[in-house]
Amino acid sequence: MVPLSRVTPATVDVLNALLNGEAPIWGLLVVKQTSRPAGSVYPILERLEGSGWVTSEWEDDSERTGPRRRLYELTSDGAAAAREIVATAESRSRARVARVVAAPNGIAAGAS
Amino acid sequence: MNNDVILRVLALMLPRAVRARYLEEWRADSFAAADAGLRRRDIVRGAAALTVTIDRDLPANTDEPRGAVPRRLARRGLGLFAAAAVVLAGAWLTNGGILPEGPSTSPQALDALNTVAWISLRLAMLAILVGVLYFGRAAIMARTTLARTAAAAAMTGPITIALAVTFDPHWTVLLAGIVLSAFGFAAGLAVVTGPSPLSLERRVASWSVRLPAAMLGAVVVALILVIGAVDLLVWNPQTQVPGLSLHAIYAQMSEVDQFSQSTALVQVTLWAALWGGLAAAVVFRAARRSQTWMTPRRVSILLLAIIGGAVFFRFFAGFSIGMSIADTFRTTGANTSIVSAVLPYVGQFALATAAVLSGWAPKIHNANTSEARDVAVA
Structure with missing residues (x-):
């Protein structure tokens, strides 16, 4: 598995969807669950697969006709690394929210 | 849609x-x-x-190690640029091609030489264009910043030069094109020959394949050396001074210009012996059982380079004869023989073909084998 060169908020959302969704998960469902455009999600899935974080396979549904759906799943190493990234992103997000909440209080305290 | x-x-x-x-x-x-x-x-x-x-360079997409495809594309671009540079330098050195204007040259021969000059220039332009496309593809595929920057510079540099030459804008545009091209070539060479850990293929050729190729090439070299030597000593003097016999020409050169026929003969012989010796060395090497690296492509590169070198240095081997003829009979370069006009093209095309062949290393097929680690890519 190759470490990701950059982790964008969209990457975190995709990793979150892959961690929380039913595995393996259909690519289009990742688009839907992240509410990110397919133009963001498709390249991220390709990058994750190319880096060995994710594997993909065709859906094995003999009842459905037409083109097959592609299902994605985190590898065991990928899942562990994804949990770390998501946890780091969430803690950063909480810290940012705390700063935003704290800033007006500090201004108010200074004014009084 | x-x-x-x-x-x-x-x-x-x-x-x-x-x-x-x-x-x-x-x-x-x-x-x-x-x-x-x-x-x-x-x-x-x-x-x-x-x-x-x-990621177009992903091994799963290319079936080759990462970096192998952009490196191969860049190498082909470099080969094409080098070929174009050889032809353009030849055109510049010969002022657009040697045209014999003596009375013995037929109009058809002049037309043919003009056509060859016209075609060779267009081929050089085409080689640059295709080379730019190869560099463009290499830039798109490459994942390292240096490789992308080098390929992009090598692609935009020649385009900038072409635009500057065509539209004649401020001189800084031409300078920018030259700087971009130089940077692109230098960085591209660093990437192409760099130490990134690629799996490389050991390309080999059997004795029965490489020896005939080497012998055939050596025969062509020998033919060019013989024609070149005879032209320097016999045909060119006779064409330059059509009214006199060869003996009379040399006698007059000795009398008027203190020309030494034996010195000239030694110079031409040394020239032929040097380049003929190099060609023979290639054949002897190809004949040895252990020299399996000498694939027909590599043998061709060596022998074509020898032809190019021989033709280029023929100018120096025949310099004293040419100068003495000019000083003795007040002739000019325009009186030259048809062989002296044709051979520069032979040399340029041989060198250009060697450059293209050296850029056209075949695709790696055994990237996953253990032996594909420690061998040269050439």
Whole structure:
């Protein structure tokens, strides 16, 4: 598995969807669950697969006709690394929210 | 345009190994887009984004080690640029090609030489254009910043020079083109020959394949050396001074210009012996059982380079004869023989072909084998 060169908020959302969704998960469902455009999600899935974080396979549904759906799943190493990234992103997000909440209080305290 | 047609077109722009996979995936997503609350257009946009950003150098997509394909493309671009540089330098050194204007030269021969000059210049331009395309593809595929920057510079530099020469803007545009090209070539060479850990292929040729190739090439070299030597000593003097016998020409040169026939003969013989010796060395080496690295392509590169070198240095071997003829009979370069006009093209094309062949290393086939680690890429 190759470490990701950059982790964008969209990457975190995709990793979150892959961690929380039913595995393996259909690519289009990742688009839907992240509410990110397919133009963001498709390249991220390709990058994750190319880096060995994710594997993909065709859906094995003999009842459905037409083109097959592609299902994605985190590898065991990928899942562990994804949990770390998501946890780091969430803690950063909480810290940012705390700063935003704290800033007006500090201004108010200074004014009084 | 129909979304499915667009998806098909986008899939065609993907690496061959993943075209069918992504087309089917996009189609499945497109059919179900409405169920997921998306429009089919969104899937097309996603497919377009993937087509632009996909890692084209991924070993799974290329079936080769990472870096091998962009390096090969850049090497081909360099080979084509080097070939164009040889032809353009030849045109510059001979002022657009040697045209014998003596009475013995037929108009048909002059027309043929003019046509060769015209075609060789166009071929050089075409080589630059195709080389730019190769560098462009290498830049798109490469993942390292240096490789991308080098390829982009090597691609835009010659275009900038061409625009500057065509439209004659401020001189800084031409300078920028030259600096870009120089940087692109230098950095490109560093990338192409650099130490990145690629799996390389040991290319070998059997004795029965390489020896005939070497012998055939050596025969061509010998033919050119004989023609070149006879032209320097016999045909060219006779063409320059048509009214006199060869003996009379040399006698007059000795009398008027203190020309030494034996010295000239030694110079020409040394020239032929040096380049003939190099060609013979190639044949002897190819004949040894252990020299399996001498594939026909590599043998051809060596012998074509020998032809190019021999033709170029023929100028120096025949310099004293040419100067003495000019001083004795007040002739000019325009009185030269047809062989002296044709041989520079032979040398240029030989060197240009050697440059192209050296850039055209075959694709690596055994990237996953253990022996593909420690050998040269050439």
